Amino acid sequence: MRTFYVTTPIYYVNAEPHLGTAYSTIAADVLARYHRLKGEDVFFLTGVDEHGENIQTLAAEKGISEQELCDQMAPMFTKLWKKLNLSNDIFLRTTSELHKRGATKFLNALYKTGDIYKGKYDGYYCRRCESFYTERELAESKNCPVHKLPVEWVEEENYFFALSKYQDGLRAHIRANPEFIQPESRRNEVLNVVESGLKDVSISRASVSWGIPLPFDQTHMTYVWIEALCNYITALGYGEDGEKFHKYWPANVHMMGKDITRFHAIIWPAMLMAVNLPLPRQIFAHGFVTNQGEKISKTKGNVIDMDTLIGEFGLDAFRYFFLREFSFGNDGDYSQDRFVLRYNADLANDLGNLLNRTLGLVSKNFGVIPEPTTPGEFDDEVKGIARETIDQVDALMGQLAFDMALEKIWEFVRRINRYVQQTQVWSLAKSEETKGRMGTILYNCMESLRTIAVLISPFVPDTANRIRQQMGLDECFENQGLDTVSEWGGLPSGKTVGKPEPIFPRKDTKRKPRHAASSQTEQIATENLISIDQFQSMDLRVAEVIAAERIPNADRLLKLQVDLGSEKRQVVAGIAAHYSPEDLVGKQIVLVANLKPTKIRGIESQGMLLAASGKKELAVATFEKRLPPGTQVR
């Protein structure tokens, strides 16, 4: 029996699950369900990543143990997955013994290859990011560019994995296997990174206590990312349950958001190469969901509330929308309007109404599924399209083109609506002679609906079941494979049909009162308040720009000469995308005058100008009146 192993990333338990994680996981679920439908032996993995310094810190803040924290967080994921009707075969926690044992074995195997060596690592370290930064990556303030928190100078002995050794092997593999990294754009990106040279990566942390110790040196914890990647094999019982592992590995698809492509496309395959395990067949990085064109973020307050959406439209509409509307692999934009449009057009009008009108006619005129006694015009065409649809959907699902697969299915749905129209079935009830033809047409409609129900079942499992129920077919979908629709005519005549009820009640298109327009500005921090003294430690001055020029080979940089009254300064500012040099000359700006000088692009910068910047726009702070240069700002 063919096997199919699909994975999602294991999600970090430092935050609750959100739409992005749901999107990845639903997509993986659809894929898993589709392959089960094909009769394959599927293993679908998802789980949570529970180790690392972040968890350690968070637990300390809450005054509970790390394990307690994880035990609180993990159920949030399992609960949501249940709500989303996900069919994962395992929910792996990295704190589980299964994972710990597997990871330990893997690390030992890796160690034996000789590709792990002890080296000294020193650098600026951000505890939040759990990663190092070079001096250049940091601001003068010595703050982490992501969290704006102070970083620490850390010197520690670390273990390294000789990633650089696998550069050529990786490149060759990516080149030879176009399917390996998808979509294409991600593949190019990764190829680019690999070709520009790989550096060895640190795989341990001596300063962290919450994690899995390196088996060959218990004083070091395995770096959380390295350990997490192992989950794809530990979930299969790597190193112990040989049978399961050999059955499913290598994975057919590692599915993930595009932000974590590199760990999966570079480090993970290299580690597998090192220990001589086969590489996953495909790494698929999907796009992000935006909300009306904007990135979704908590601080922005434009998070899409899944509960509300599911409450109002139903789970299946939710699952349907994100897979139909977005081209998997590209970013997709959500808006309530588009959601309603899709819901009404596709689910209520096309599919829901087709089922409803068909069953209405059947129950009124026959009461049972009629016999197909009287073939006629259009019948063969409909049957042909059914066959064609099944084949095309299969090809598209193979490419993870969920949107196109659904489009194909809906072409079929529309064709059946047209069939009803063309044959004017309803008018055939008037005489007994035409009743045979009527029954045949209705049979064909129902048989089409049965096929459609099977095809859509991976996407909208509940809907598929409801369609079957209304049609009077009691078996639910778990037992209905693709093979049950591969031959036309599998629908049994004579069965009593159920009561037709709209499966997707149409939604009013009238604009609902919008929930409070999401604010454009980010929430203002109320934590980490500073004292007036701290504020006064900044020496802010009025400065007049006397000259400005671009810096070659830098998109964002301008070199400014400014007048501070008592002295002149040279400042490099990252505002070139928004201001041309001419715009600035003569302007009076706010300068942080007591900032330690630094070199940017080899050019000395003696201060920093203040500017407000949002996602797109940026404006330099100026004064509404001219002032003597050097005047203090407070």
Add this chain to the structure above:
RNA sequence: GCCGGUGUAGCUCAGUGGUAGAGCACACGACUCAUAAUCGUGCUGUCCGGAGUUCAACUCUCCGCACCGGCACCA
């Protein structure tokens, strides 16, 4: 600045070396079994701009512009 991608009807996108398509939206018509649904017809396009190759380019090549992603860089 480097690497890659995209730019086609109001919107989302498909597409081929021979002068353009789908769905949605919109308009009109038909029908009435059905969830104001369905079916039919129509609609708008300098297929980003410019140059070149060609009998012929939206489709190939080059240049440019805009936008997106990655890198560099951004206090």
